[in-house]
Amino acid sequence: MPDENCSSLTASKAVFHYHQRTKHRLDAYAKGPTSLDWEDQPDPFRRFEGCDTVPLPLPGREVECLFGDLDRPEKIVPQTLNLDSLGLFLELALGLSAWKQYGPDRWALRCNPSSGNLHPTEAYLIFTGTSALPAGVYHYLSHDHLLERRCHFEPIKSEPALYIGLSSIHWREAWKYGERAFRYCQHDAGHALAALSYAAACLGWRIELLGETADADLAGWLGLDRAEDFIEHEREAPDLFCRVHASTSPDRFAPTELSECLRHARWFGKAERLSRYHFYRWPVIDDVAHAAQKPATPAERWQAPVRPLPPVSYNLPTGRLIRQRRSAQHFDSRSAALALPDFQRIIQAVLPNAKPPFTAWNWAPQVHFLLFVHRVESLEPGLYFLPRGTGDVDAFRQAFSKEYAWETVAAPFALYRLFAGNVRQAAKTLSCHQSIASDSAFSLGMLAQFADNIDAEPWRYRRLFWECGLLGQILYLEAEAAGVRGTGIGCFFDDAVHGVLGLTDDRWQSLYHFTVGEALEDARLQSLPPYGHLQ
Numbered sequence: 277m278p279d280e281n282c283s284s285l286t287a288s289k290a291v292f293h294y295h296q297r298t299k300h301r302l303d304a305y306a307k308g309p310t311s312l313d314w315e316d317q318p319d320p321f322r323r324f325e326g327c328d329t330v331p332l333p334l335p336g337r338e339v340e341c342l343f344g345d346l347d348r349p350e351k352i353v354p355q356t357l358n359l360d361s362l363g364l365f366l367e368l369a370l371g372l373s374a375w376k377q378y379g380p381d382r383w384a385l386r387c388n389p390s391s392g393n394l395h396p397t398e399a400y401l402i403f404t405g406t407s408a409l410p411a412g413v414y415h416y417l418s419h420d421h422l423l424e425r426r427c428h429f430e431p432i433k434s435e436p437a438l439y440i441g442l443s444s445i446h447w448r449e450a451w452k453y454g455e456r457a458f459r460y461c462q463h464d465a466g467h468a469l470a471a472l473s474y475a476a477a478c479l480g481w482r483i484e485l486l487g488e489t490a491d492a493d494l495a496g497w498l499g500l501d502r503a504e505d506f507i508e509h510e511r512e513a514p515d516l517f518c519r520v521h522a523s524t525s526p527d528r529f530a531p532t533e534l535s536e537c538l539r540h541a542r543w544f545g546k547a548e549r550l551s552r553y554h555f556y557r558w559p560v561i562d563d564v565a566h567a568a569q570k571p572a573t574p575a576e577r578w579q580a581p582v583r584p585l586p587p588v589s590y591n592l593p594t595g596r597l598i599r600q601r602r603s604a605q606h607f608d609s610r611s612a613a614l615a616l617p618d619f620q621r622i623i624q625a626v627l628p629n630a631k632p633p634f635t636a637w638n639w640a641p642q643v644h645f646l647l648f649v650h651r652v653e654s655l656e657p658g659l660y661f662l663p664r665g666t667g668d669v670d671a672f673r674q675a676f677s678k679e680y681a682w683e684t685v686a687a688p689f690a691l692y693r694l695f696a697g698n699v700r701q702a703a704k705t706l707s708c709h710q711s712i713a714s715d716s717a718f719s720l721g722m723l724a725q726f727a728d729n730i731d732a733e734p735w736r737y738r739r740l741f742w743e744c745g746l747l748g749q750i751l752y753l754e755a756e757a758a759g760v761r762g763t764g765i766g767c768f769f770d771d772a773v774h775g776v777l778g779l780t781d782d783r784w785q786s787l788y789h790f791t792v793g794e795a796l797e798d799a800r801l802q803s804l805p806p807y808g809h810l811q
C-alpha cells in the first residue's frame with residue numbers, strides 16, 4: 277500500500293477514535309476538567325503586543341439592506357472597499373453586540389455565537405495591495421474594534437485582493453470543555469464563516485471559501501506557524517481561508533503568489549498570554565488536530581440551486597437583526613405555537629440555496645435534520661426527518677429503525693413524520709437534560725453522513741462540523757427574523773440520539789443540536805452597549 281494511503285488510514289482511525297471518545301453518554305460525560313478556576317479563564321480577546329494598530333471607524337452604523345434583501349444578494353449595490361465599509365463588515369461578522377452584567381460579573385457578547393461564549397475563533401485579513409490599507413496581514417481585535425498589523429510586505433503588482441483567514445485557539449475552549457472542545461471549535465468556525473458571509477452580503481460583497489487551501493499554507497500566511505510569537509499551549513490552528521469579493525476583486529486565486537509576497541514579509545508583535553496556568557492538558561485534541569489537518573485539495577465549487585424563499589415576518593435592517601441576535605437561555609413552554617409560515621420559512625432557509633451563507637459553501641449537503649416538533653401551528657407534535665439533499669430517502673429508511681412511519685407531510689419541501697406524539701421529554705434528555713430542547717417550538721439534531729466522509733479524507737471531519745455551524749448561524753438569524761430566538765446545543769448524548777433512530781454504526785452521526793422558540797428574558801441581567809468603552 278502506498279505511504280499516502282497508509283497515513284490517511286491512520287489519520288482516519290485517529291479521527292474515529294477521537295469522535296468515539298468524546299461522545300457524551302447518559303452515564304458519563306466526555307472527559308473534561310474536574311474543577312474550573314474562573315479567575316484564570318483564558319482571555320477571550322487575543323492581543324498582539326508590539327504591533328502598529330489601525331483603529332476602525334466607530335461601530336454601530338446601520339446598513340440600508342433589510343434581512344429579506346439577502347434573499348436576492350445580486351440586487352444589493354456593492355459598497356466601495358474603504359476603512360468604513362471594512363469596519364462595518366468586521367463588526368457585523370465578528371464584532372461585539374452587547375455587554376451583559378450580573379452582579380460583579382461582566383461579559384461581552386458578539387455578533388457570532390460561541391460555545392460557552394469562549395470564542396476560540398480568531399480572524400486575520402490579508403491585503404495584497406494598498407486599497408484600504410498598506411499590504412500586510414492584520415489581526416482583528418473585536419474588543420477595541422481595530423486591526424493589529426502583524427506583518428508588512430511589498431504590494432503585489434497584479435490586481436490587489438483581500439482575504440480573510442480564520443483560526444482556532446483550542447485551549448480557550450478546552451479550558452472549560454476538555455476533550456470535546458475540538459468539536460466546538462469547528463462549530464464556531466462554521467458559525468463565523470456564515471457570519472462573514474451575511475455581513476459581506478449586507479455591503480453587496482461576497483465571501484468565497486477557498487476550501488482548496490492547505491492548513492500548512494494558511495498557517496504560514498497568517499503567521500500562525502511562528503512558534504516564537506505564541507505562548508506554548510495557546511497556539512492557533514488554521515481553519516478557513518476566504519476571498520472577500522468587495523467592490524472589485526481579482527477572479528483568480530494564486531496561492532503561490534501569496535506565498536511569494538509573504539516570503540519577504542516583516543513580522544511584528546507577540547501574542548499576549550491568555551491564561552496564567554494550563555493545569556489540564558488534552559493531548560487527544562492535538563492528536564485529532566494533527567489527524568484532521570487539511571492538505572491542499574482540488575478547488576471545488578458546488579453550486580446550490582436558486583430557491584425562492586417566502587418572506588420573513590420581521591424584515592428588519594440586517595445590521596439590527598445581526599446585532600440583536602442572542603442565544604435563548606430559557607424558552608416559554610406555554611407560548612403560542614410557532615406560526616406555520618415562520619416554521620416553513622426557517623426550514624426552507626436551511627436548504628441549499630444560491631444565497632448567503634451558502635454562497636460561501638462549496639459542497640453538496642452532508643447534514644440532514646432530525647426535528648423534534650413541540651409546538652408548531654398545524655403540525656402534529658412528533659419526530660420528523662428533513663433530508664437536505666435532492667436524493668431519495670431510501671438510504672435513510674433502510675438505516676433507521678423499521679418502526680418509523682415515514683408519513684409524507686404536505687409542505688413546500690420534503691418532510692417526513694417518523695413518529696407522532698409528545699417528544700419533549702426525549703428532546704430534553706437527549707440534549708443533556710437541557711430544557712431549552714423541550715420548552716421551545718422545535719429542536720433538532722443535525723445528522724451527518726459520517727464514516728464515508730472521514731474514510732475519504734480525514735479533514736472532512738472538521739468540514740462536517742463547519743457545515744453544522746453554518747446551518748446553526750442560519751437558524752439563529754432566521755429565528756430572529758421570525759420574532760423568536762434560537763440556541764445552539766453542543767451538549768447531547770451522541771449514541772442515545774443514534775439509538776432513537778435505530779442507528780448502530782457510524783455511517784451517520786449527530787454532530788450538533790439546535791432549538792428555536794419564544795425566549796424568556798432573564799430580567800436579572802443588565803445589558804450595556806457594545807462599544808461604550810470606546811466613546
Ligand SMILES: Cc1cc2nc3c(=O)[nH]c(=O)nc-3n(C[C@H](O)[C@H](O)[C@H](O)COP(=O)(O)O)c2cc1C
Nearest residue numbers: 385386389390391392393463602603764765766767
Ligand atoms: C457550538 C455551540 C454550542 C452551544 N451549546 C450550547 C448548549 O449546549 N447549551 C446552551 O445553553 N447554549 C449553548 N450554546 C450557546 C452559547 O452558550 C452562546 O452562543 C454564548 O453564550 C454566547 O451568547 P450569544 O449566542 O447570545 O451571543 C452553544 C453555542 C454554540 C455556537
